[in-house]
Structure formats: C-alpha cells, structure tokens
Amino acid sequence: xxxxxxxxxxxxxxxxxxxxxxxxxxxxxxxxxxxxxxxxxxxxxxxxxxxxxxxxxxxxxxxxxxxxxxxxxxxxxxxxxxxxxxxxxxxxxxxxxxxxxxxxxxxxxxxxxxxxxxxxxxxxxxxxxxxxxxxxxxxxxxxxxxxxxxxxxxxxxxxxxxxxxxxxxxxxxxxxxxxxxxxxxxxxxxxxxxxxxxxxxxxxxxxxxxxxxxxxxxxxxxxxxxxxxxxxxxxxxxxxxxxxxxxxxxxxxxxxxxxxxxxxxxxxxxxxxxxxxxxxxxxxxxxxxxxxxxxxxxxxxxxxxxxxxxxxxxxxxxxxxxxxxxxxxxxxxxxxxxxxxxxxxxxxxxxxxxxxxxxxxxxxxxxxxxxxxxxxxxxxxxxxxxxxxxxxxxxxxxxxxxxxxxxxxxxxxxxxxxxxxxxxxxxxxxxxxxxxxxxxxxxxxxxxxxxxxxxxxxxxxxxxxxxxxxxxxxxxxxxxxxxxx
Amino acid sequence: xxxxxxxxxxxxxxxxxxxxxxxxxxxxxxxxxxxxxxxxxxxxxxxxxxxxx
Ligand SMILES: Cc1cc2nc3c(=O)[nH]c(=O)nc-3n(C[C@H](O)[C@H](O)[C@H](O)COP(=O)(O)OP(=O)(O)OC[C@H]3O[C@@H](n4cnc5c(N)ncnc54)[C@H](O)[C@@H]3O)c2cc1C
Numbered sequence: 001x002x003x004x005x006x007x008x009x010x011x012x013x014x015x016x017x018x019x020x021x022x023x024x025x026x027x028x029x030x031x032x033x034x035x036x037x038x039x040x041x042x043x044x045x046x047x048x049x050x051x052x053x054x055x056x057x058x059x060x061x062x063x064x065x066x067x068x069x070x071x072x073x074x075x076x077x078x079x080x081x082x083x084x085x086x087x088x089x090x091x092x093x094x095x096x097x098x099x100x101x102x103x104x105x106x107x108x109x110x111x112x113x114x115x116x117x118x119x120x121x122x123x124x125x126x127x128x129x130x131x132x133x134x135x136x137x138x139x140x141x142x143x144x145x146x147x148x149x150x151x152x153x154x155x156x157x158x159x160x161x162x163x164x165x166x167x168x169x170x171x172x173x174x175x176x177x178x179x180x181x182x183x184x185x186x187x188x189x190x191x192x193x194x195x196x197x198x199x200x201x202x203x204x205x206x207x208x209x210x211x212x213x214x215x216x217x218x219x220x221x222x223x224x225x226x227x228x229x230x231x232x233x234x235x236x237x238x239x240x241x242x243x244x245x246x247x248x249x250x251x252x253x254x255x256x257x258x259x260x261x262x263x264x265x266x267x268x269x270x271x272x273x274x275x276x277x278x279x280x281x282x283x284x285x286x287x288x289x290x291x292x293x294x295x296x297x298x299x300x301x302x303x304x305x306x307x308x309x310x311x312x313x314x315x316x317x318x319x320x321x322x323x324x325x326x327x328x329x330x331x332x333x334x335x336x337x338x339x340x341x342x343x344x345x346x347x348x349x350x351x352x353x354x355x356x357x358x359x360x361x362x363x364x365x366x367x368x369x370x371x372x373x374x375x376x377x378x379x380x381x382x383x384x385x386x387x388x389x390x391x392x393x394x395x396x397x398x399x400x401x402x403x404x405x406x407x408x409x410x411x412x413x414x415x416x417x418x419x420x421x422x423x424x425x426x427x428x429x430x431x432x433x434x435x436x437x438x439x440x441x442x443x444x445x446x447x448x449x450x451x452x453x454x455x456x457x458x459x460x461x462x463x464x465x466x467x468x469x470x471x472x473x474x475x476x477x478x479x480x481x482x483x484x485x
Numbered sequence: 486x487x488x489x490x491x492x493x494x495x496x497x498x499x500x501x502x503x504x505x506x507x508x509x510x511x512x513x514x515x516x517x518x519x520x521x522x523x524x525x526x527x528x529x530x531x532x533x534x535x536x537x538x
Contacts (some may be wrong), residue, residue, distance in 0.1 A: 484533045
C-alpha cells in the first residue's frame with residue numbers, strides 16, 4: 001500500500017488529492033495536510049471584496065468532502081519535511097503542527113511514500129513596511145481579507161454618500177509582486193460598484209503597478225489579434241482603465257505605506273508618494289517557510305528549496321540573462337531533482353526565472369513582476385502530478401507519462417470588471433503558451449490564434465460559470481471528474 | 486481640500502484608446518454576447534485540451 005501526502009488544499013493540492021484518490025482507489029492512502037478547514041475558490045474573492053458574494057458562497061468545509069472520497073485529512077501546518085527519514089523513522093516523513101481547536105499545538109510525524117507540496121504562497125506583507133490588513137492596506141488574497149476589504153470599502157462609500165471625495169489606490173504593494181490580474185479586477189469592480197451607486201464622480205481611482213508597461217501581468221505582456229490588428233495587451237489594458245476612469249502609475253516599486261500615503265520608487269530611482277483613502281495592494285509572495293532535514297537531522301533546506309522558499313523542481317535554475325531565457329527552462333513534471341518521490345505544484349514550485357524583462361533602478365531596486373502561476377495551470381499541475389504518481393504506484397515504473405509545462409500549456413484568465421447577470425462585464429484573456437516561446441513563435445512569442453482579449457457581458461457569464469463549475473468539482477459532486485481543469 | 490499629490494506619469498491615460506458606441510453596444514447585446522459566450526467556451530476548451538499530455 002502506497003501512502004501519498006498532499007500538503008495544502010488550495011486549487012492545486014485539492015485537485016491533486018481528488019485525482020490521486022480516484023486513480024489509486026481503496027488500496028492506497030491519500031492524506032491532505034492543510035491548516036484551513038475550508039476550501040476557498042480564490043478567484044471569486046474579488047466579488048466578496050465588493051459585497052457581491054458572501055464568504056459562504058466562496059468556501060466550503062473540506063472534512064466532509066474528504067470523508068466522502070476516502071481521503072485522510074489533518075487540519076495542520078507542515079513544519080518540515082524529512083525526505084531521507086531519520087534515526088526514528090526509516091521512511092521519509094513530514095512534521096506537522098495541528099491547528100484544529102481540539103488538537104491545537106500538537107505535533108505529529110507522518111510518513112509518506114510520495115509527497116506533493118502544494119502549499120501556495122506566504123503572503124509576505126512584512127516585506128513592505130505598513131502593508132496588509134493588520135496595518136494600512138487591504139487585501140483580497142483570502143476570503144477573510146476580502147470580507148474585511150468590503151467593510152472598509154463600505155466606510156468609504158458612506159463618506160461618498162455624504163459628498164466627500166475618496167482616493168482609491170489599487171495595485172502591487174511590492175516591487176516584485178505578482179498577481180496583477182487580481183488587483184486589476186478589484187480596481188474595475190470597485191469602480192463599477194461606485195458607478196452603480198452613482199458615486200463614481202466622487203472617486204479618484206489609481207492603478208499602481210510594478211509592470212514596465214500595463215498589460216504585462218508578469219508574463220511579459222501578450223499580443224491579441226483584433227479588428228484587423230495584432231495589438232499588445234498594453235493597449236487593451238490602458239483602454240479598459242481609461243474607459244473606467246482609472247489613472248495609473250507604472251514601474252512603481254512600493255516600499256512603504258503609512259496611514260496617509262503610499263511611498264514608491266520609480267524606475268529612475270526617484271521617490272514619490274500618493275495619498276489614499278482606500279488602498280488594496282498585493283504583497284510579495286514567498287515560500288511558506290517549510291524546512292527540510294536530512295537523515296542526520298541536518299538542515300538541507302538549500303538543497304530542496306530555492307532562496308525564496310519555493311521548492312526546486314525539474315526546471316533549469318542556471319542563472320542566465322533575459323536574452324537567454326528559454327521555454328525549455330520551465331519544468332514539466334514538477335519532480336524534485338533531489339528526491340524523486342517529492343513534487344511541488346501551483347505557486348509552491350520555484351520558477352526558473354521570470355517572464356517579464358527585468359528592470360532595476362539606480363538604487364538597485366528590481367521593479368519587475370515575478371511570474372504568475374494562476375489557477376488554471378496550478379490545477380493542471382496538480383492533475384498531472386497525481387496522474388504520474390498513480391502511474392508509478394500502479395506500474396512500479398519511475399517515469400512520467402504525463403507532462404504539463406507552463407511553456408506548453410495555455411491559460412485562461414477572466415478579469416471581472418463588474419457584477420450582474422445583465423450588467424456584469426469581464427475581460428476574457430487567453431494565452432497559449434503561458435511562457436512565451438520565442439523559438440517556436442518568433443514573431444509574437446505565443447500562438448496568436450489561441451489568444452483572446454475581449455471585454456463584455458459574456459465574460460461575466462464565463463467567470464460566473466467557472467465559479468459554480470469549480471465549486472461543484474471541488475465538492476466532488478456526481479461526475480466531478482468530467483469537468484476539465 | 487487635500488494637499489496636491491505628487492504623481493508618476495499622470496498624463497499617460499490621455500493617450501489610451503476608448504471604445505465608442507458600437508463596441509459598447511455589442512458588449513451588452515444579449516444576442517452577440519450569447520454567441521461570444523459559446524465562442525469563448527470553445528476556445529477555452531481547445532486550450533485546456535491542448536495544454537498537457
Ligand atoms: C483575488 C484573487 C483572484 C484570482 N483570480 C484568478 C482568476 O480569475 N483566474 C486564475 O486562474 N487565477 C486567479 N488567481 C490566482 C489563483 O487563485 C492562484 O493561482 C491559485 O490559488 C494557486 O493555487 P495553489 O494551490 O498553488 O495555492 P493556494 O490556492 O494558495 O493554496 C495553498 C494551500 O496550502 C495551504 N498551506 C499553506 N501553508 C501550508 C503549510 N505550511 N502546510 C500545509 N498547507 C499549507 C493553504 O492553507 C492553502 O490551502 C487569483 C488570485 C487571487 C488572490
């Protein structure tokens with residue numbers, strides 16, 4: 001009997017666990033270790049942040065679903081992994097700390113044959129002074145952050161209803177933050193909500209970003225074929241912001257927030273500030289801080305994790321200049337090079353390098369988005385790793401018949417721009433592949449036939465459909481496995 | 486009144502394109518958007534199926 005442990009029950013880990021159990025059946029053990037008792041459909045947090053969905057609509061309890069599927073579940077934090085075992089354990093194991101109220105603080109060592117690390121990002125608010133919901137800015141990265149943001153947004157709305165102007169600054173809160181898409185849709189949703197309430201004229205809306213150009217989205221931008229032109233996403237994105245009356249500051253490395261203003265450096269190294277009444281800034285992402293120890297209990301974290309705390313996988317991590325970045329540098333099996341029975345998927349794996357061209361100002365501040373690993377590729381990675389592990393368990397072969405490189409797979413990103421079955425809007429953006437492949441597609445970096453960028457009501461329906469479809473799938477309702485990633 | 490705010494490149498938005506009547510109408514037209522909904526789904530499925538082996 002094989003024991004598979006999945007760390008993290010987010011989009012990637014939950015997908016991996018569901019598929020592992022379906023493929024492996026009763027004869028093998030699949031256990032999920034995750035601190036939050038809820039699953040959350042993160043993309044819909046945007047709507048929680050503008051009061052269009054309640055937190056209950058974007059979450060559900062994990063335990064009953066895992067019980068139904070026969071998956072083990074420990075509500076705990078992974079603290080360290082021991083891929084060689086140690087004197088007490090002949091087999092590899094994970095040290096965990098329970099967080100469920102009845103077991104809080106208890107530690108346990110759980111042995112495994114295969115380990116999937118899908119722990120997502122640590123939201124590194126501490127990386128920027130004054131950032132985060134405990135300090136001065138809002139967040140939509142988790143459902144409780146989003147609910148808190150909605151509360152603060154309502155306070156601004158109340159002031160606007162009394163005729164006061166309010167300044168909203170939305171964007172990236174760290175010079176190397178990613179997830180621009182989420183912040184972008186929050187800015188548009190706020191403006192749409194204010195317009196619906198006939199308060200838009202009292203809002204000064206600002207988009208602040210570390211992107212070199214708008215529409216970069218951490219993937220070096222993209223090209224869209226539209227109206228007889230091939231247009232860069234810069235034009236598309238700027239047009240949306242202009243239409244919504246949102247002004248922007250680009251190439252901004254936010255370094256500090258105080259109760260009145262956001263302080264940032266520009267690409268020339270000059271410091272500026274912008275005052276705000278409401279700010280939602282995405283923090284930098286880091287690994288979750290899990291350590292790794294060898295057989296003699298020596299620290300081998302450097303061997304297993306990259307400097308940012310994310311796990312090294314089958315990528316080419318050789319440092320090289322932007323001009324030499326290649327599609328082939330990106331991983332396709334997500335297997336740890338140090339320990340073949342360890343995998344990392346979703347945001348937890350360390351990318352080999354960025355996709356956006358690095359930009360450093362004269363003070364040495366790198367103002368460059370790190371590459372996004374959005375929901376769709378995170379789910380696909382979880383699926384592919386699950387399929388490969390199931391294959392290995394069943395055949396005893398140590399190969400990978402299933403592969404999914406971000407340089408070979410596409411992504412769909414639906415950027416909500418307002419809620420409502422008849423009044424909603426969203427921009428549907430697709431790229432193929434996610435990582436530009438300049439060797440295969442020398443002109444545009446990607447397959448232009450697969451790229452869409454279009455805004456409209458249908459986009460909102462797509463986003464709404466994805467919400468219900470993926471909640472259904474994650475709840476493992478009948479025929480859930482027929483829904484593609 | 487708030488003190489003047491120092492800003493990065495405040496005039497850039499003036500150079501952006503802005504959609505006009507027909508585009509705005511089509512974005513809300515139920516018939517056109519229903520058609521686009523199916524197109525999006527088809528294109529998304531093509532990407533999903535083609536993206537891994
Ligand atoms: C507001 C917002 C909107 C977004 N919208 C979209 C969108 O429209 N489309 C899209 O494709 N993507 C979107 N994304 C991105 C998408 O949500 C992420 O790419 C995706 O959630 C990543 O999945 P993941 O499983 O790697 O990480 P996560 O979803 O973050 O899951 C990580 C899991 O690991 C658990 N964990 C953390 N630490 C530990 C530990 N030490 N031990 C065990 N478990 C641990 C966490 O509790 C969590 O369950 C959005 C993101 C945000 C913030």
